[in-house]
Amino acid sequence: MQTVIKVEQLSKSYDNLLAVDKISLSVKCGTVYGLLGTNGAGKSTTIECILGTKNADSGMVSVLGCNPKKNRRHLFQNVGVQFQEGGYQPEIKVSELCEETACLYEVPADWKKLCEQFGIGDKFGSAVKSLSGGERQRLFIVLALIPNPELVFLDELTTGLDAKARRDVWKILSELKSKGLTIFLTSHFMDEVENLCDEICILKKGKAVFYGTIEQAKQSSGCEKLEDAYLVLSGEEVEG
Numbered sequence: 001m002q003t004v005i006k007v008e009q010l011s012k013s014y015d016n017l018l019a020v021d022k023i024s025l026s027v028k029c030g031t032v033y034g035l036l037g038t039n040g041a042g043k044s045t046t047i048e049c050i051l052g053t054k055n056a057d058s059g060m061v062s063v064l065g066c067n068p069k070k071n072r073r074h075l076f077q078n079v080g081v082q083f084q085e086g087g088y089q090p091e092i093k094v095s096e097l098c099e100e101t102a103c104l105y106e107v108p109a110d111w112k113k114l115c116e117q118f119g120i121g122d123k124f125g126s127a128v129k130s131l132s133g134g135e136r137q138r139l140f141i142v143l144a145l146i147p148n149p150e151l152v153f154l155d156e157l158t159t160g161l162d163a164k165a166r167r168d169v170w171k172i173l174s175e176l177k178s179k180g181l182t183i184f185l186t187s188h189f190m191d192e193v194e195n196l197c198d199e200i201c202i203l204k205k206g207k208a209v210f211y212g213t214i215e216q217a218k219q220s221s222g223c224e225k226l227e228d229a230y231l232v233l234s235g236e237e238v239e240g
Contacts, residue, residue: 001028001029003029003062004028004063004064004150004182005025005026005027005033005050005061005063005151005182005184006026006060006061006062007023007024007025007026007050007059007060007061008024008059008061009022009023009024009060010022010024010049010050010058010061011023012045012049012054012056013057018206019042019045019206020042020045020046020049020056020206021042021205021206021207022207023046023059023203023206023207023208024208025201025208027182027184027199028198029150029180029182030177030181031177031182031198031199032177032182032183032184032185032196032197032198033182033184033185033197033198033200033201034185034186034187034193034197034200035047035184035185035186035203036193036200036201036203036230036234037203037204038204041204041205041206041234042203042205042206043203044155046203047184049061050063050068050184051063051075051081052067052068052069052072052075055069063075063151064078064079064150064151076147077105077106077147078149078150078151079147079151079153080144080145080146080147080149080151080152080153081144081152081153082140082141082143082152082153082155082157090127091127091129092127092128093124093125093126093128094123094124094125094126094131094139095124095125097128097143098111098112098142098143098146101143101146102146104147105146105147108148109146109147109148111142111146114145114146115139115142118139118141118168118169118172119138120138120139120142123135123139133159133160134165136160137158137159137160138165138169141154145176149181150180150181150182151182151183151184152181152183153184153185154184154185154186155185155186156186156187156188157169157173157192158170158187158189166189170192170195170196183196185197190227193226194214197214198213199211199212199213200212200213200217202230202234203234204235210233214226217229217230220233221233
């Protein structure tokens with residue numbers, strides 16, 4: 001199976017703080033990979049270094065066979081990114097933002113169809129600022145999928161969604177995965193991780209303390225539930 005993301009010995013410091021400490025990971029094509037850890041564990045910095053939006057101090061990163069710093073254009077056309085909030089004009093409408101985004105890509109997906117899929121097909125004429133938190137979250141996922149990407153980064157993808165909406169999102173992502181999309185996600189919801197992820201990496205204070213499958217995490221920690229395993233492996237249980 002083709003490797004879509006390869007990271008070797010990645011490190012990044014801010015002044016005297018070592019935010020990412022020699023992380024290595026590998027993500028295979030058509031899989032869902034979860035990067036887990038407490039706030040401040042190094043997840044965002046790791047993703048920014050993988051995307052090339054931040055310079056790592058040392059280590060090697062390859063995304064879709066490319067150097068993310070040197071092959072910006074190729075990666076931009078083939079990688080989707082969903083962030084928690086975007087810097088959009090406050091009055092912009094959903095349709096305008098989607099059209100504006102689609103114009104940036106050579107072969108964009110049908111954004112109207114994506115909006116319908118994610119349950120915001122009736123919001124085309126609404127201002128983004130008027131959407132509920134859950135609707136805005138689904139819009140951000142749509143924007144990440146407009147490039148028709150081979151690889152998508154999803155950051156806390158179902159924050160603010162109710163139980164049914166979360167399950168609907170999981171189902172759509174599972175279908176996209178079955179068509180070959182590779183998904184790299186961060187999440188604090190262990191039911192989400194268990195439902196979606198093929199492999200996970202758990203970070204603790206910038207270091208990777210676990211790599212493997214959900215079952216391996218349970219075995220390694222001696223726990224029956226992933227949430228308990230995560231708390232043990234990430235060290236949160238000790239602090240609690």
